[in-house]
Amino acid sequence: MSAAIASARPLRLGVNVDHVATVRNARGGFYPDPCRAAHEAIMAGADGITAHLREDRRHIRDEDIERLKRQILTPLNFEIAATDEMVEMAIRVRPHAVCLVPERREERTTEGGLDVAGGRARLAPIIARLGEAGIRVSLLVEPEPAVMEAARALGAPVVELHTGAYAEAVLAGEDERVRAELARVAAAAAHGASLGLEIHAGHGLTEENVGVVAAIPEIVELNIGHALVSAAIFVGLGDAVRAMRAAMERGRTPNSVAA
Ligand code: PXP
Numbered sequence: 001m002s003a004a005i006a007s008a009r010p011l012r013l014g015v016n017v018d019h020v021a022t023v024r025n026a027r028g029g030f031y032p033d034p035c036r037a038a039h040e041a042i043m044a045g046a047d048g049i050t051a052h053l054r055e056d057r058r059h060i061r062d063e064d065i066e067r068l069k070r071q072i073l074t075p076l077n078f079e080i081a082a083t084d085e086m087v088e089m090a091i092r093v094r095p096h097a098v099c100l101v102p103e104r105r106e107e108r109t110t111e112g113g114l115d116v117a118g119g120r121a122r123l124a125p126i127i128a129r130l131g132e133a134g135i136r137v138s139l140l141v142e143p144e145p146a147v148m149e150a151a152r153a154l155g156a157p158v159v160e161l162h163t164g165a166y167a168e169a170v171l172a173g174e175d176e177r178v179r180a181e182l183a184r185v186a187a188a189a190a191h192g193a194s195l196g197l198e199i200h201a202g203h204g205l206t207e208e209n210v211g212v213v214a215a216i217p218e219i220v221e222l223n224i225g226h227a228l229v230s231a232a233i234f235v236g237l238g239d240a241v242r243a244m245r246a247a248m249e250r251g252r253t254p255n256s257v258a259a
């Protein structure tokens with residue numbers, strides 16, 4: 001067995017099913033069903049299911065969260081804004097994990113990380129309350145060393161590094177910016193892990209750009225949605241998940257073929 005395989009920590013894949021609900025909601029009704037998508041993703045090797053209940057309910061709805069919690073045994077990661085309404089729902093549903101994200105109605109997707117330092121007074125009691133309920137809390141944050149320290153000071157056990165800027169640089173084909181953004185993610189991951197934080201990452205990750213992120217050894221979970229649901233239109237969700245896992249594996253253990 002190669003040294004790369006021996007030393008690489010497992011990397012979990014959380015499949016975000018939000019955009020299955022986006023397609024369903026385009027016509028109303030019941031299909032495609034995000035719960036069915038969750039089952040298919042799990043059968044294909046997803047380690048967890050992620051769903052984001054937005055304030056405007058533009059994709060996932062309250063009843064989707066309840067059904068996901070009832071129907072799947074695999075860890076459910078419930079993404080919410082730090083509002084009283086959402087926190088009460090999380091306490092009631094008790095998912096395995098909650099990821100706190102910033103939310104602005106006008107944004108197309110979650111466009112950046114939480115203001116961890118500025119939001120301290122609001123976030124600290126929410127993190128404590130969710131933790132007391134037995135829910136693992138993560139914070140979606142910008143990949144910056146100071147933010148890692150602020151997250152640690154708030155008592156969050158996990159951070160999810162926002163990889164949107166890296167993904168945009170890849171899309172723009174700007175190699176220097178890609179290198180800089182990737183270095184930013186890697187440095188934040190190393191710093192966060194040295195403080196004792198568990199490190200996740202997500203946003204804009206695709207089969208093509210995921211490899212170098214998967215190679216960052218401190219990252220133990222990736223949450224991926226849009227690229228998987230997009231690929232599913234052409235190859236089905238099971239094959240899309242399997243291809244993403246294979247791309248993650250190639251990035252994590254680059255010598256695996258030679259081993
Ligand atoms: N992680 C978080 C915290 C998110 O808000 C999202 C988008 O809902 C994702 C991961 C998945 O991002 P994408 O859909 O771009 O893969």
